[in-house]
Amino acid sequence: MNHPSEEQTQVIDASVEPLSVIACAGSGKTFTAVRRLANIRQKLGNHRGRVALLSFSNVAVDTFRKEYQDLGLSSNVNNRVDIDTLDTFITSNVLRPHAYRTMGAQQTAFLVTGGEAFLKGFTFQTDPYPRAINEMQVGIDAGGAYFCYSDIKSEIHRLNTAQAADVVHRLGRIGAYTHNLGRYWCYRTLADQPGILRALVRRYPHILIDEAQDIGTVHQVIIEQLVSAGCQVSLIGDPNQGIYEFASADGAFLSKYGQRDGVNSLELKRNFRSVPPILDLANHLAGRTDAADREAPDTVHGTFFVAYGKNDSEQLIVSFQRAVEAAGLRLERSAVLCRGRKQADKLAGNKGAPGWGIVKRFTQAAILRERFKDYQGAFRLVAIGIVNLLVDAPNGMLAKLTSQREDQALRRLIWAFTRNPDMGLPGVSLNGKAQWHPLLLNRVKTLLAQINKDCGLTSVDKLGSKLTSRDLPDGPLLSAADLNGNNYRPRIRVDTVHQAKGESLDAVLYLTNKEHAESLMNGVDTEIGRIGYVAVTRARNLFWLGVPASALVDLRPGLLDLGFQETEA
Known part of the structure; x- marks a missing residue:
């Protein structure tokens, strides 16, 4: 993509005001957001305020920075542009310089990751055993901040607020915070030290946030603090890709943001990634009418479903690899995706490691x-x-x-x-x-x-x-079979849908159980359905859906109605 489309140009050239941009998968959000960033900074002229483009992963930030540099620009002090993750932004501007006062610490606040030995004294009690402090999550609702954790099924369990707060504040008094607790302390600092909030908004009068469907409740309240103090915040993202519900990030904030007074609402509805059959499926699942920019290639492409038995996962992966190669696609740019990390690790052959401590x-x-x-x-x-x-x-x-x-x-x-x-x-x-x-x-x-x-x-x-x-x-430590068992051809990547989010892949095999397959077929009203939608929309040319053979009779009619073709492993 060398030149912006008409709808991308509308976003890039919009006046300097808050925007809500609902963008379909593969719509060139990076291309658009970076040029919007440059356009805003140009329109601000000699104004000393900085413009920030923020996202949620280092991979996304690196992509933004490279795209910005390719424009012949650089994100540095001279042109008053910052490109970073939202968490790094609040760490640099709030946590390290100012949070220690709110935390009651005598030193600059510092991040802990969970591997530090002294954290053994900062566990929190759950049934049936205590958990490490880095497993504690924070949310905010009408009752204020609350503390919780998610179990192996990603189900949220609230903790006793007073008991959890005692652990959090004891840790805070030595200046330490985890990634989750850092957001809590940022919110508390901006509330307790309003002068810091005012100074932050003067420094950053306009902020763009990419992948805004990933905004959880604590990030949301921080953004609301910035907006209330006069910062012009623009959001860009796809609510149908809100797959962090366990972290209270379901895309709802982005969906409603464009309805606010003073917020200009725009859309990106042209998909530059997927071939028409894959986009047709995505449109059906999401109830959208996005248009495909690509034409169908001469090689095998589209959406297929394949049944597999309980012990047939490895054979299915081998068959998928062969299909990818036969279609002339890049194995290194393709992936097998799973709903959960445990299944992905098992299929990848990562069965753990020996040793102790x-x-x-x-x-x-x-x-x-x-x-x-x-x-x-x-x-x-x-x-x-x-x-x-x-x-x-x-x-x-x-x-x-x-x-x-x-x-x-x-x-x-x-x-x-x-x-x-x-x-x-x-x-x-x-x-x-x-x-x-x-x-x-x-x-x-x-x-x-x-x-x-x-x-x-x-x-x-x-x-x-x-x-x-x-x-x-x-x-x-590792047998020769485990180390070299797949050396006859490159081993395709096996990962989770969450880890692949934001990527563009030549081919995707999404392995499901009956519940996951049914949720995908039912659309994006549930988180599991949205996870399926994200898996579908990663694929450029080829999408395979692996379904349990035991459920094939029940699933086949609905899959055929959605335009899937049946194939064999």
């Missing part, structure tokens, strides 16, 4: 590195292990390491250790007890000595008691 972090990291080539995930696990082997690690060290913004010397040392199986984290083909563990112990000692020399950080005493060989196998 800190050592288990290192075995998990080695498996991520060598089986899945996930170096970023491996680095994070190694960083957690190393931080927990330091005496009095500085507040927020782990968050800084994983944010890629600070502690560069320490990051380089840990990255070198993580990536190098010959001198750093040992390889998974070694015998766990006899070879891998002694190498790990010696190499971690060497790494900690270098960290002490370069960074002035001291390691704990009795390292051997922290890095025990308990639960390690008397054999390789």
